[in-house]
Amino acid sequence: MNKELELWKGVLSDGTKKSKLEKYIKGWEEKIGSFLEIDLNRGAYDSNESGALAGIPFGVKDNIAVKGFKLTCGSKMLQTLVSPYSATVVSRLQQAGAQVIGKTNLDEFGMGSSTDNSALQQTNNPWDTERVAGGSSGGSAACVAAGLVPFALGTDTGGSVRQPASFCGIYGLKPTYGAASRYGLTAYASSLETPGILARTVATTKDVFDIIKGEDERDQSSLSYEAEGGQVKTIGYLKIEEGALNADVEASYKSSIKRLEDLEYTLVEVELPTMDYVVPAYYTIAMAEASANLARFNGIRYGYAPFMAENPNELMKKSRHEGFGDEVKLRILLGTYVLRSGFQDQFYVRSQKIRTAIRNDFEKLFTKVDSLVMPIFPTAAFHHGSSDLDSFQQKVADKYTCVANLAGLPALTIPSSVENGLPVGVQLMAPYFGEDRLFEIAVKAEEKYPAPQPEDFDLEWLS
């Protein structure tokens, strides 16, 4: 176990430390609102008290099932739902001793880049409470950046772990598709999404990944993990068109490339020819899958039910009308439309072919380079509301992150620099099952440039 987790070990079983943690969390939560539900005691019974991570608290995004905790997905639709079971990734951490202390805020069903699409609560960035923490795993990113927990789980469908990690100045891992079980994740876009990890050090990210990874008989798409080793010598960096990134992000990206050179890697400029078509392809697939996955929410077996309905059809329509937020409705509508007979070839099938093209791009690329470095988002954390970026612009901005989901490749956000008071990260990518390559580069970079800490970050009480 690494030094950071060693420090956190037993915090929840030590009365003095536990009350200090409680006080620390309370102070921060008034400012950032990262948790939708928090309870330092409830999860104790489900965690192995003799495990290596015993007494270590962690947070879980509220679209991942934890038995006995709510599973709201940030939606009015599921506001009162209590999960009767736990996700495999959660159970594995509990078996290792770690304890869930709460469920973190998110964009409704994971649909968004700001966590402002949560129907239940606003989450603020620990670096500047006027700004968003990113999304959709914004709550998980904010609570980790503030030091409330050493790590949290999130989900990444198009960048939802990596972008908030970048906005909050921490590490965020999106594993290879299939490397970590999706059992217990509330399905949004099944062929793209994966559970992910948010943490303040590379060592903790890696230790948590080692626990959650591997085949699960409850997830048909999970795979037994066989690490793709290989030393990293050459790193490709994506050529960026002028003006595509905000000045701050561009400066940060350039300095990351320089730093990797200083670490004696060979850096070469690369291009992904299909890059211009990935966002429409990504959203076509994500929305099509969402429209099918969200069909299960109809107010019958669980979830929001209207006060009055004359017949089952009206019950479903009213439940969905009153229970879903605007962004969710938009995505269901578009997804239903692109799957309608007559339109499938134009949209859905074409997007899946573009998906093949982007995979081919990467396959070629990884014969020349061992890893890739790319920007994450064109801006640093933006202001609440849509004054900086409207919801359409936010979607277009998923360009750099959603490629990893389309191809199923692993990607890791590492903190790069702080520009004008806001952290900015970059992402590293590797071939399938190449997580070790990402960790190897990230550890070297971390020695010189560890994750920055926001004001009021203070873990003195831990030691």
Added chain:
Amino acid sequence: MDTKELYHTASLARLELDEKEAEKLSREVSQMLEYFNHMLELDVSNLEPTTHALMKNNRLRRDVVAEQTVDPDEMLENAPDLEDRFVLIPNVL
């Protein structure tokens, strides 16, 4: 997308739309569809569609009762309306 198409799609998705919503959503849906049409610029004639990034063969398991991890009664507790152990819905006919 015109209003008729929008309402038809909404009905297929069991979504009820009020007028204000329909106006806002029709604008946003059209904007996205226009954006999706960029995909038409790319020649995809020689490409096979990818459904899953990584997918091994179909995985089979023995046809036996799996370990029960969820208590059915606990699941029923989340239902909006129950009668004994049955989930209630409004009259079908």
